Amino acid sequence: MNKVDVPVRRLTFGTLFREPYSHYLGWLYARLQERGFPDIRVAHSAVVRTIDAERGSRVTTLAERAGMTKQSMAYLVDSLVELDYLEIVSDPEDKRAKLARLTRRGRKLMATAGTLGAEYEGLLAERIGEDEMAELRHLLTRVVEALPGWTPGE
Amino acid sequence: MNKVDVPVRRLTFGTLFREPYSHYLGWLYARLQERGFPDIRVAHSAVVRTIDAERGSRVTTLAERAGMTKQSMAYLVDSLVELDYLEIVSDPEDKRAKLARLTRRGRKLMATAGTLGAEYEGLLAERIGEDEMAELRHLLTRVVEALPGWTPGE
């Protein structure tokens, strides 16, 4: 009954979560490179994922959302400013604060990333089937919704 | 129809892959810490995942399997030797080569990690249901099997 080359043993859960994610990351950043964003690295996604696309966001807010320190987030924001994806403006509501806001290039990046995500989903659907893909999306969504507050202290 | 607090918008595929994996990692390393392995870090898993548990493996082999350079793998192996999870012995089959082999403590780590993986799967099943869990495992296995050779040059 055993297939030729496919591993027969039960994969660990770590593998089942890690391999798809890591493959997705590799694919996405390779495509971004081809499409005019060669200087974007994986760590930058912590910013792009969490920023308010309209108003911009404070470094402190971004850090909280991404689950990292202000200093680390400030480092990432700095590098994205350097690369012309973000600009810093003063927050009208609080003179201590600054907002990191998407530039034109930053908005292009977000749009491209959105398109690529959908593209990847399509490619995966070709491989495992449309119905399976819908079911996978459904199950993973349930998993994500079930996660918060699970680990004590998270 | 919308639920109270749950995000209504369609989650991106990146999020659906990233969040479960990152939650799993956080949980696993917190449990490892409690169970007597406080010095193990995420990067070490590249070794533990790929090592031959009986014979031990060469650094070069580990690096290939984990998809990283020999130098990076050598760094990780070094630190695991320092922490008494690995020992270095000379390879009887090739006098240039050395084998990194699990110590008693290293084998305990692997056993604990295996148990914890199953434990996590159980906890997740409690949240989303046994049947859903089985289906999720099935679908993710299909995904993992569909991945290799997809990205050109991988």
Place this chain on the structure above:
DNA sequence: CGGTATGGTCAGAATGACTGTCTAAATAGG
């Protein structure tokens, strides 16, 4: 006003990955 909280910066360190160079051992061809 004075004290505390908040937003952000600076300095320094640790981790983990990379490239490049080098030695020593093994293997292949003559």
Place this chain on the structure above:
DNA sequence: CCTATTTAGACAGTCATTCTGACCATACCG
């Protein structure tokens, strides 16, 4: 047997990403 090539690994240096700790400036509250 001898040389040339390959292979396993070590050594040196760099870079990206994250952390801690110390700090400054502004804002808010009694």
